Amino acid sequence: MYPPAQSVVLVVVDGLGAISLRSHAGHARALTGSMTKKDVAHSVFPSTTAAALTSIVTGVWPGEHGLVGYQVLDAPRDILVNQLSGWENEGIDPLTWQAAPTIFERAHANSHQSFAVGAAAYAHSGFTQATLRGAKFVPATTPRSHVETAYEIAQSHPGSLVYCYLPQVDKAGHKHGVASGEWVAALEDIDAALAARIPPGVGVLVTSDHGMIDVSSNRQVVLEEPHLEGIRHLGGEPRMLHAYLEPEADADVVTTRMRADLDGMADVISREEAVQSGVFGPVVTEASASRIGDLLVIARGAWALYDGTAADQRARGMVGQHGALTPEERNVPLVRLGAFAR
Template structure:
């Protein structure tokens, strides 16, 4: 069985094009974005285009003048580690190597967290993610580069993997981060400035999309982005992925004795997109068929080889990325999510808003142009 991705419009933008779009605008070249003296990339983590349209009344500044064509498509899997890295390198996950939330380090036979586990899991960001970032490319072309974010992220391994080349500037609130980013762009002509806003994603995970807390976070982001960009500064607002609510009754829990555990050594990925790693010498095709039968109607199940051949992780997949992709790839359908009920840590089962799979709510993100980029 091969998986057919939901079709995207022929001219649809991919998040992998953002880096080149921004650099071309700085160089005055014709492209998706108009030329600008400086550019600001605003990432609203977790804000899908569908959710934004559905709550336009709570984001009047953000949605002003935005049409249905102002959309881009995220990569697979639709998770922050993979998608944000694709935005900031211009490469698909199969190329930059961050192919999921939690993946197997086969040399050490242990799962590693590609978002927050760099230090605890002993991952070297420069080795694990060697692709040049958009900031390194900008600096090589004599453009200043800045990243504005929360202070706690300043020295993290994920920051070193994705933001290297940029000078990190910490600011507390969304309004402060946007204001600092705009000021840096104004003070440093020719600069590339990145501004990260994770509040919507955090509220969605904890409380769900459309919850009072999620709406409040969206309104806070909208207020922050009501600030007018400096003259001749182009601003692109987008996201790494969208989000979908998964109520508890849609959980697929694999408890002790479930046949899907047979031959399985590790289960990584995340609840809506599992990387399943098998024991040595197991008949992988038999395990794939067992998962398909047991998960019928709940997930698409592919071998890792088929997932790569289908192009899910991009047109080109490096040997390192191949080693991190599961022997099975399990993609949740609808608003299902899969959990290992035998694991010691069950905290993830309290998460409401989720992402990682291929639903339109997860794949479609806004592509909003402001300032010198406005059309």
């Protein structure tokens, strides 16, 4: 149980794994100063922003809210849809594609105001409409301005819920890796922002959607046409691929071949196996199931798998990656500050 608070600020630091945070504790003293071994939560599967952020702000698993990966199949139209940036281009309705009520809508129903502090560029995106509906969007720029704005809103609106999203660590990690100076600098900026004085009566929870693992170039495997025979679409992302088969493909043949090709690098399981195992949560709706690949290719260790036939190869060469099941990707901090401090 958390101590009582007049208002609550939920800070989500995108891409900040608990293991990476602890290994860089000297660069994040404000955040880790009172962090104990118990101050850890677990991300969902796949451990990717679209799925995990949506679970944070709805309180349900991906199998229920329907954002089951970075890029998934819209089966009626037979196209892949990017769950972060493809809403407008692909004509996806945020209100029906993600139908689970948000925590902000539930707060409003109980007469509590909600606010979301983020970059102005996100204010009107489809993903924002899918995940932050019910909250008033407030733009900010730097990590410090995000946090200070969130605290000011919480103080001036008693009983409110304020969501504060910080993407800088994730961006630095993808481009440079968790072991980089750029990543450490982004962490230091966020930690400095979180060192700001918290107003009395404001409870703060700091968490993340997922962690990250560095993948060296010699472990970035490109799948060419012979590897992909029988596969119509390859969605997901390099550490967790959704493979959607051609209607005439023999699933057993494709599965056997992929398991042999990727032995030691990835686990290949069927949609049915994934659903039955509960990896997408205890409830998987019909809509969600239609977006899950016929086969899931889940990277082991520090491997990443790329579609060599795709027109867009911008993801090739990313250092920090996520989406799979390693502790580095799934263990995230859950730190209490302000009125919630132990």
